[in-house]
Amino acid sequence: MQRLDIMSIRVLITGGAGFIGSHLADLLIEKGYKVRALDNLDPQVHGENAARPDYLHPEVELIVGDVRNHSDVEKALEGCSMLVHFAAAVGVGQSMYRMAHYTSVNSLGAAVVLEEAVRNRGSITKMLVASSMSIYGEGLYLCPQCGNFAPELRPPEQLSQHNWEVYCPECGELAEPLPVPENKPLYPTSIYAINKRSQEEMFLAAGQAYEIPAVAMRFFNVYGTRQALSNPYTGVGAIFASRLLNRNPPVIFEDGLQSRDFIHVRDIARACLMALENPDSAYQVLNAGTGKPTSIMEIGKAIAGELGKPADNFIVRNQFRAGDIRHCFADTSRTSRILGFNAEIEFVSGVRDLCSWVKTCTSSDLVDSATEELEKYGLTK
DSSP: OOHHHHTTOEEEEETTTSHHHHHHHHHHHHHTOEEEEEEOOOHHHHOTTOOSOTTSOTTOEEEEOOTTOHHHHHHHHTTOSEEEEOOOOOOHHHHTTOHHHHHIIIIIHHHHHHHHHHHTTTTOOEEEEEEEGGGGOSOEEEETTTEEEOOOSOOHHHHTTTOOSOBOTTTOOBOEEEOBOTTSOOOOOSHHHHHHHHHHHHHHHHHHHHTOOEEEEEEOEEEOTTOOTTOTTSOHHHHHHHHHHTTOOOEESTTSOOEEOEEEHHHHHHHHHHHHHOGGGTTEEEEESOSOOEEHHHHHHHHHHHTTOOSSOOEEOOOOBTTOOSBOOBOOHHHHHHHOOOOOSOHHHHHHHHHHHHTTOOOOOOHHHHHHHHHHTTOBO
16 A cells, blocks of 8 residues: 555544554554544543543544444544444453443444444445454363363363363363464353454454455453553453552452463554555454463563562452453464564563553552452352
């Protein structure tokens, strides 16, 4: 795509004033695109009486509105050639007791956005939707005796004994976690995860039906600057940082050795830009991760170290939350092959970047109240 073409393209990012959307906006503007953001400035994310975030690039045109409102979306899409749908209610645990709210924002919101995009199908050249690794449920595993398998949830009787690992359902051997490819069977274990699968499938189905190239990016655990520190349902890195800033020990469920794939937000923004610009991404689902597992305890200790806090003063609850999984990290080979994308920001560097920003912030620690909500609904055991 020539620069002259880029300068004539306006991209709409729903949720564009948020964590990932604002970073993608920076990158798009740096490359010469025009960017419009549609965002409701949700108080849980942006705080009470929220206004335009200071970090949002001054060239971003911000429309404050709701993706469930046809007129707001119609106004936001006017003159846009590309659509990036990031707007979502985010929070695995909270989604299990605010089911109607999550489904309204995430599923109905996606439907409204798509209806308006279809009305503009003569001008929309590409759509990208943020999907999530949560739709996989448990990761992929290898049994030395029986081969690969994709489990559902660990048995409750096993978890009640504080036995956290995954075992082969055939022979009972301890299983080894493997990178998760896009063709692994999906087993979403929360309303949020079900919503994200719905968003992904809706965008791909509508895109194919109306011949609007669409791509679904399955984000793994994104961390970095601008993540809402006072939102107790956000990413674990921000939650740990908020606890430590408020002189409280991080709270860890199970034993802390469960692993995830932590990818820096700037790498995610770069992957999305590459997917928007590459015609080969049309109608694909693509993992966006590093391909490297990191334990929850490891990221907690790394953040504590960077913030100058004790790295051994954690509350390890030895409890589990309904729907939690043990291990999940990305197989990135398809994304690398189709987009040429590989994560570049190393974990140590990314955590240092996060903590340098965190030191300039203030936050309210609402983790205890959020945990009490989970307990009230019987979601921790």
